[in-house]
Amino acid sequence: MARQMSQDTPKETVKAKTAPASRHPYADGSYKKMLIDGKWVDAASGKHFETRNPATGDLLATVAEGDAEDINRAVTAARKAFEGPWSKFKPYERQALLLKLADLVEKNFDELSTLDTLDMGAPISRTRGTRQRVLGMLRYYAGQTTAIHGETIQNSLPGEVFSYTLKEPVGVVGAIIPWNGPLGASIWKIGPALAAGCTVILKPAEEAPLAPLRLGELVMEAGVPPGVVNIVPGYGETAGAALASHPGVDKVAFTGSHVTGQSIVRASAGNLKRVSLELGGKSPDIVFADADIEAAVPGAAMAVFSNSGQICSAGTRLFVEQKVYDEFTGRVADFGKKLRVGNGLDPETQIGPLVSEQQLERVSGYLNIGKQEGARALAGGERLTEGDLAKGYFVPPTVFADVRDDMRIAQEEIFGPVISAIPFRDMDELVQRANATMFGLGSGVWTRDVSKAHRLASAIRAGSVWVNCYQTMDPAVPFGGYKMSGYGRESGLQHMEEYLNVKAVWIKTA
Numbered sequence: 001m002a003r004q005m006s007q008d009t010p011k012e013t014v015k016a017k018t019a020p021a022s023r024h025p026y027a028d029g030s031y032k033k034m035l036i037d038g039k040w041v042d043a044a045s046g047k048h049f050e051t052r053n054p055a056t057g058d059l060l061a062t063v064a065e066g067d068a069e070d071i072n073r074a075v076t077a078a079r080k081a082f083e084g085p086w087s088k089f090k091p092y093e094r095q096a097l098l099l100k101l102a103d104l105v106e107k108n109f110d111e112l113s114t115l116d117t118l119d120m121g122a123p124i125s126r127t128r129g130t131r132q133r134v135l136g137m138l139r140y141y142a143g144q145t146t147a148i149h150g151e152t153i154q155n156s157l158p159g160e161v162f163s164y165t166l167k168e169p170v171g172v173v174g175a176i177i178p179w180n181g182p183l184g185a186s187i188w189k190i191g192p193a194l195a196a197g198c199t200v201i202l203k204p205a206e207e208a209p210l211a212p213l214r215l216g217e218l219v220m221e222a223g224v225p226p227g228v229v230n231i232v233p234g235y236g237e238t239a240g241a242a243l244a245s246h247p248g249v250d251k252v253a254f255t256g257s258h259v260t261g262q263s264i265v266r267a268s269a270g271n272l273k274r275v276s277l278e279l280g281g282k283s284p285d286i287v288f289a290d291a292d293i294e295a296a297v298p299g300a301a302m303a304v305f306s307n308s309g310q311i312c313s314a315g316t317r318l319f320v321e322q323k324v325y326d327e328f329t330g331r332v333a334d335f336g337k338k339l340r341v342g343n344g345l346d347p348e349t350q351i352g353p354l355v356s357e358q359q360l361e362r363v364s365g366y367l368n369i370g371k372q373e374g375a376r377a378l379a380g381g382e383r384l385t386e387g388d389l390a391k392g393y394f395v396p397p398t399v400f401a402d403v404r405d406d407m408r409i410a411q412e413e414i415f416g417p418v419i420s421a422i423p424f425r426d427m428d429e430l431v432q433r434a435n436a437t438m439f440g441l442g443s444g445v446w447t448r449d450v451s452k453a454h455r456l457a458s459a460i461r462a463g464s465v466w467v468n469c470y471q472t473m474d475p476a477v478p479f480g481g482y483k484m485s486g487y488g489r490e491s492g493l494q495h496m497e498e499y500l501n502v503k504a505v506w507i508k509t510a
């Protein structure tokens, strides 16, 4: 999906090439424009691309395809708004807007979550299930607008010079997001940017632009002034790269692969824009023999199978203490086999399709590599093609046993529902092996021994350590990476700092 491009001049009425099966009013095969300076406009080039449902192949929409020229227009609008009307908004006024937006998102949440399910495949139970978190984020950032403050600093020159700091918005922000949770990712960028007083150009992923575009309508409905939020869908190599290198952009907030993260850092060098990166992982999830196994089995399984493994912090390297290794991996495999794979619109579905043919190829490639490397598939291991599943990109929960640390399936991010289960014996060796990855995003520890939990919490080089749980998130708790998983933090007070500059002011008093 999403890779077929067309050069035709788009019309309001561009018709689906294949009849859309979905009756969703926003994903009925119609044409979607981009949001620049408060107006819904065509791409300057007239180009557009298709977005399809990865469960069925049905066309959902054709979307105006932004590239460098559209990014230019959006940056100009965002700059004008930043220096003009938006700079006059008082913190409580930005707060009121964010709260209004939160109310609108709440009112339209079923529609927005359905769009994510249609566009990227995640089960409706999952996309609906993010409600609390998504609304919580918006309301958290609304709260932050009135909490921004500098400091009075008691310097060593009392009576001579008085000094204090001011926090100011960094300016125009380019936000580039992936497809694995489009609604949440959009809000995770727009929320703090607006709270800090920045303006934004959001570039959704080409695979799943619909919920971000619909969110753009709600942003306008909330009364956010023109140019404060611009949404320019398009491909990474064109629209994304233009945003990352644009001299009029002050900061890029990126979520996606580490390879693209590296190219964004290079592209940012021209004007030394500020960059924050939330990248991939190969996170260790560690199960000790003394763990509550009844909780650890579903916990470790869903740490990977949720969203078909398309989560940056998925606990894909499952380290299991040798004496329970066979029993535990067998139970995780049985758990995986019982999960219902299917179209995400079915409320019973637990595992949806992968997002695209590209991801299917990538994950299938790793399934073959795992077998060639000598890993043993206890569950899954093969694409599903029975009946309707043949129309989509379905891979079942897969558990590989007999995995060694040096195998590619133990080192590389697969981004599919694939667990690489690795046995371990003693703690010192475990710490070193758990850290032997270029990534450092998430990690999990399952144990009843509180001293083991604390010891690992400090020894693991990763931005999050979950003990007896996995992937728990909250708007107030910072999330982000060590090493090649990126830098900068999202959520929490640190997140606001990513969008603020510090200015020191000196007043001579003597």
Ligand code: NAI
Pocket: 176, 177, 178, 179, 180, 203, 204, 205, 206, 234, 235, 236, 237, 239, 240, 241, 242, 244, 255, 256, 257, 258, 260, 261, 263, 264, 278, 279, 280, 281, 311, 312, 359, 362, 413, 414, 415
């Ligand atoms: P990607 O990192 O290429 O795409 C993410 C976003 O970056 C999209 O909006 C894309 O259009 C944009 N982009 C791509 N190239 C760009 C460039 N040169 N300059 C600026 N923006 C650019 O990820 P992709 O290709 O969708 O997936 C490939 C692999 O990346 C996955 O299999 C997975 O391993 C990893 N990934 C990790 C994610 C995470 O949350 N950590 C999210 C998505 C992908």
Ligand code: MG
Pocket: 236
């Ligand atoms: Mg890509």
